Amino acid sequence: MGILVQLVLNGLIAGAIYALIALGFNLVYATARFFNLAHGALAAVGGYSVFYFGQKLGLPLWVAVLLGILIAGLVGWALNKFIYEVLRGRQASNTVLLVASLGAFPVIQAIIAIIFSSQFQTLTRGFETRVYEIFGGVITQNQLIIMGLTVAISILLFLFLRFTVMGRMVRAISDDVEAARVVGIPVNRVIGFVFFIASAIAGLGGIMVGFETGIEPTMGMSLLLKGVIATIIGGIGNPFGGVLGGVLLGLIENLGIWKISAEWKDAIAFAVLIIFLLFRPKGILRKR
Amino acid sequence: MAQSKSIILYAGLAVLAILGGYFYLSGDGRESSRVVKIGAILPLSGDIAFLGESLRDGLLLAQSEAVNTRYTYRLIFEDDQFDAKRAVSAAEKLITVDRVDVIVTMTSREANAVNPIAEARKVVQFSTASDPKAADGYFNFVHWTPASEEARVLVTELEKRGVGKIAVFSFNQQGTLVMREEVKKRLSSTNIILVADEIFNPGEKDFRSMIGKASALKPDIYLLLSFTPELEILAKQIKDAGIKAVLTSIESFELTDKPELFEGYWYVNAADPTSGFRKKYERKYSKAPNLGAANGYDIFNMIITAAERAHRVVAPRDIANQLYVIKDFPGALGSLTMNSEGVVISQPTVKIIKGGRPEALKE
Numbered sequence: 001m002g003i004l005v006q007l008v009l010n011g012l013i014a015g016a017i018y019a020l021i022a023l024g025f026n027l028v029y030a031t032a033r034f035f036n037l038a039h040g041a042l043a044a045v046g047g048y049s050v051f052y053f054g055q056k057l058g059l060p061l062w063v064a065v066l067l068g069i070l071i072a073g074l075v076g077w078a079l080n081k082f083i084y085e086v087l088r089g090r091q092a093s094n095t096v097l098l099v100a101s102l103g104a105f106p107v108i109q110a111i112i113a114i115i116f117s118s119q120f121q122t123l124t125r126g127f128e129t130r131v132y133e134i135f136g137g138v139i140t141q142n143q144l145i146i147m148g149l150t151v152a153i154s155i156l157l158f159l160f161l162r163f164t165v166m167g168r169m170v171r172a173i174s175d176d177v178e179a180a181r182v183v184g185i186p187v188n189r190v191i192g193f194v195f196f197i198a199s200a201i202a203g204l205g206g207i208m209v210g211f212e213t214g215i216e217p218t219m220g221m222s223l224l225l226k227g228v229i230a231t232i233i234g235g236i237g238n239p240f241g242g243v244l245g246g247v248l249l250g251l252i253e254n255l256g257i258w259k260i261s262a263e264w265k266d267a268i269a270f271a272v273l274i275i276f277l278l279f280r281p282k283g284i285l286r287k288r
Numbered sequence: 289m290a291q292s293k294s295i296i297l298y299a300g301l302a303v304l305a306i307l308g309g310y311f312y313l314s315g316d317g318r319e320s321s322r323v324v325k326i327g328a329i330l331p332l333s334g335d336i337a338f339l340g341e342s343l344r345d346g347l348l349l350a351q352s353e354a355v356n357t358r359y360t361y362r363l364i365f366e367d368d369q370f371d372a373k374r375a376v377s378a379a380e381k382l383i384t385v386d387r388v389d390v391i392v393t394m395t396s397r398e399a400n401a402v403n404p405i406a407e408a409r410k411v412v413q414f415s416t417a418s419d420p421k422a423a424d425g426y427f428n429f430v431h432w433t434p435a436s437e438e439a440r441v442l443v444t445e446l447e448k449r450g451v452g453k454i455a456v457f458s459f460n461q462q463g464t465l466v467m468r469e470e471v472k473k474r475l476s477s478t479n480i481i482l483v484a485d486e487i488f489n490p491g492e493k494d495f496r497s498m499i500g501k502a503s504a505l506k507p508d509i510y511l512l513l514s515f516t517p518e519l520e521i522l523a524k525q526i527k528d529a530g531i532k533a534v535l536t537s538i539e540s541f542e543l544t545d546k547p548e549l550f551e552g553y554w555y556v557n558a559a560d561p562t563s564g565f566r567k568k569y570e571r572k573y574s575k576a577p578n579l580g581a582a583n584g585y586d587i588f589n590m591i592i593t594a595a596e597r598a599h600r601v602v603a604p605r606d607i608a609n610q611l612y613v614i615k616d617f618p619g620a621l622g623s624l625t626m627n628s629e630g631v632v633i634s635q636p637t638v639k640i641i642k643g644g645r646p647e648a649l650k651e
Binding site: 002003006007010011013014118119120122129131133137138140209212213214216222253254257258261262263265266 | 333334335460485486487488489491492493495496497498500504516517520529530
């Protein structure tokens with residue numbers, strides 16, 4: 001029983017990280033209508049910002065984390081402002097935007113590697129990790145924080161989209177961008193805001209991964225891939241579908257290797273992707 | 289008078305023709321037989337650059353001591369960034385453009401990738417791979433304590449300590465998988481039960497489920513066959529899971545940049561450098577030699593020995609021929625002998641991490 005509980009806990013922890021990435025990724029897709037492949041690199045931006053401010057400059061941890069989230073958000077906003085918005089203004093297709101994001105990804109990675117080197121780094125909290133036992137399974141304080149943050153951000157995002165003016169504008173653009181423009185919604189400004197929020201969430205994801213396992217310039221690629229799979233499983237264009245997809249993916253991966261070797265984990269994830277693309281390409285939850 | 293001049297002229301031409309024919313026929317068409325070129329393809333940037341630099345420093349130390357030799361020995365370095373594809377490109381460049389006689393490589397992945405090229409182009413490859421397959425073929429050699437020897441010493445130590453159950457976590461890479469196979473082979477003839485045998489891919493960061501599966505079977509010891517950064521992440525997650533069982537490894541603890549994670553744990557390591565080599569190295573570089581430095585030093589010196597012993601103008605085959613007859617060679621890793629498969633035999637050691645530093649384990 002203990003091993004099953006542990007595998008479920010591990011699945012939820014992994015799923016929470018995937019969900020954070022998928023949340024922002026889906027939010028951007030819902031409004032800007034393209035797969036922003038540079039989204040993964042923003043996780044690295046968040047992680048390295050905390051490394052720089054917290055460990056290199058010695059600022060208090062909470063300050064470094066806030067700065068990390070802010071910087072990731074600003075980088076995402078800047079990407080949209082100076083690349084994607086310009087391309088949209090020139091009536092570029094979504095394929096062009098996707099390719100542009102594909103180009104931005106290695107540029108961000110390379111800049112991080114040049115500034116910080118490609119050496120693997122660990123983020124330290126400065127205090128001992130506490131470990132808790134739950135029904136025979138073990139979970140650390142950091143892992144609980146990851147799960148708690150994912151739940152909190154999902155709820156906040158839901159409330160934001162449902163009950164705020166800006167949230168309603170985001171939903172309007174997501175439904176029909178032309179109609180939104182006609183009724184006077186400042187589409188570019190709202191999309192810019194969405195990029196900021198989505199990138200900040202990705203940055204937070206990168207920071208939590210950094211505390212959990214460490215950071216390296218190329219960390220964004222594997223996070224992005226899992227985020228994309230989670231998005232497709234949960235429902236493209238539905239941010240909460242991404243959360244569901246992330247959790248499901250985490251559980252499938254970890255339960256999937258219960259009786260087989262761990263080297264099959266990635267293969268299982270991509271097999272699930274292919275199955276969903278074949279049989280349920282719109283994912284579990286429809287676009288809202 | 290005119291006739292004398294003609295005789296001298298013809299005689300001189302004849303001598304030149306004979307000498308020219310001799311040098312041409314005794315060479316193999318390579319550029320200058322006076323310079324033996326050694327191309328070293330090493331990871332000089334990236335996560336394991338410290339190992340590549342260590343091997344490089346060993347080679348350079350040996351080169352600085354190479355005086356009064358028949359030939360000049362030149363080193364050319366290429367950075368493969370621990371990528372087999374780059375190693376192959378570098379090998380092609382070294383052979384085609386630089387026309388090297390010998391290529392030195394570091395890990396099993398790169399050595400195995402370069403092996404068929406070295407064999408086809410008849411250029412010696414000397415590597416520090418732990419996979420003995422890197423020595424397949426006439427022109428390929430390995431100078432690293434064989435995995436079979438390391439596994440033998442590990443299993444002996446496990447039996448001595450009364451270990452009943454072991455879990456093995458292996459990085460999916462040729463060198464570590466060879467070690468894993470050798471360990472499993474040795475374990476099969478003991479009473480030690482292999483309760484978990486997991487392989488994980490490069491880049492994996494989430495080992496929790498793998499650890500959970502193994503810990504449910506309560507092994508007495510965990511054998512970690514991995515390198516930075518996966519090794520440290522794995523060790524940390526084992527600790528986070530509240531597992532108190534002992535950790536051990538083959539070589540990995542020697543290379544970690546977080547020795548505090550392995551404080552008090554014993555492990556098996558490749559052969560240790562002699563104190564003479566250590567002193568020489570510290571004098572030149574003001575630091576202790578890292579893993580691989582002594583191997584690089586020995587490799588260079590074995591190449592010199594082989595080239596100097598060759599009877600005729602040196603070609604790679606001549607170096608290879610002489611390498612096979614190396615016996616009781618006084619190396620930085622002790623007395624070295626080349627076996628018929630092109631593997632230099634050296635003895636592993638058992639060490640322990642004490643005060644954050646590796647130390648030889650006392651009985």
